[in-house]
Amino acid sequence: MGDENRTAAEATARHIEDLILEGSLRPGDPLLAERELALRLKVSRPTLRQGLKLLEQRGLLVAEAGGGRRVAPLATSFTDPLVALMASRAEVVEDYLELRATLEGMAAGLAARRASDLDRETLAGCMRRIEAAHDAADPHAEAEADVDLHVALYEASHNVVLLQIMRALSGMLRRGVFHNRDTLYARPEVREVLRRQHRAIHDGVMARDPLAASAAAEAHMRYTRQALAEIAAAEARLDVSLRRIEGGSLTPR
Template sequence: MTEIFTPIDHARTADEAAQQIESLILEGVLRVGDRLPAERELSKRFDVSRPILRDALKSLETRGLLMTRHGGGTYVADVIGQVFSKPVMELIATHPKASADYLEYRREIEGVAAEYAARRATREDRALLDEIVGRMQAAHERGDFSEEAAIDVEFHNTIGECAHNIILLHSLRACYRLLEDGVLLNRLMVFNLPGAREQLLAQHLDIHRAVTAGDAQAARRAAMDHISYVERAMVEAARTGDWQRVSRLRLKQRAETESGRSRAAEGRD
């Protein structure tokens, strides 16, 4: 297995160790919530003294890149959540136009990510995509909507990683965080539409095939077609939900009207 932490060259300073950890976070190797090895183990991998390592970790923690949890352990901090501040996330959640703008932005950025991924994906990247798609198909066959939706996000995150562009990677992760935190429309609404799960699976398979085949234009087209479908499905899901809401209100109103008529008739008797 490839070692992600490597011995520090040059003067073996705290700055050198900090920079290596920074790069691993920036390149998406270390993700939010990942736990770093214990101090003794990490100092051995870096080939630095423990006091030097402590200085490096402390500087990263002060800058908000790492955090120490109660009970021990150093973890990668929630750097993605800081892309959208809490007030902005609340605004997005309460303005319907934000959902449309979100999908419009995603259609373009997902197309670029898939195109780059087709050009740049390594053998290891393609193997990871194969594994994710296998789990996606298994969840689909089991009819596990929640797992299928979670793997959907994982799949797109991995396409972003395969693009090997740091800014694109973190932009996409910020987008997917809005989905995971339920800020935008519930993804499960789309999965409940007739035939939607089959359509979504087929679209993910199209993206996967194009990326693994190295067909950049087909990958871009498949990714953009997928988001265009999601846009239409979101509108349909919202309309269907609104129709159901109106239908329930009608039934409730009719029931109350009939009840009122019955009471009025009993009063006349």
């Protein structure tokens, strides 16, 4: 590869890297076909291929069987076994929720200051989905809209480090790594509180009130932490009761 071609390929790769970093290209997003992508980026197809190859080598893009490419799945700095180990310890789940309370408050405050009109429209769309799922008594759809609203909040913060960290955490949340959202959304009284709390976060951002948005986000995470602890305690009591009935499964019945 000549110096001129290498420079053009590096510039192409850098442009795509910037889109990934700022969150415009998201983990798992498919790229356009080469022909259209080259036109969009205003580069030749050989230069595009060289730039894409650089990104594949850096682990930012993955090639697919049909010849397409997509943004690599989001990874974290943890190996899977370590994540599983962390998630199995109640004290780590507490630490996770404690961290999220601080970062969610920060994200909401920044979003109230920095959100663009498009960010606000995305946030409003997530809130409408939460309301619709709540009215339809669809806990799974409401839980999915919940995570999407928080991701929209991180994007609206326009802090790329915060965005990428919180995207990793939200990915773990979708997979139920630290706690199962269904345990929250299975309880109608909890779902109602969560809906009101999400509305308060949304309204604080829309009003461009950083203090209100931040306070609402932190209160939401404190409630989530408390609700999960109470649910876990209730389940533990139920387990004890069942073991008593069954004689600890060690006595003849």
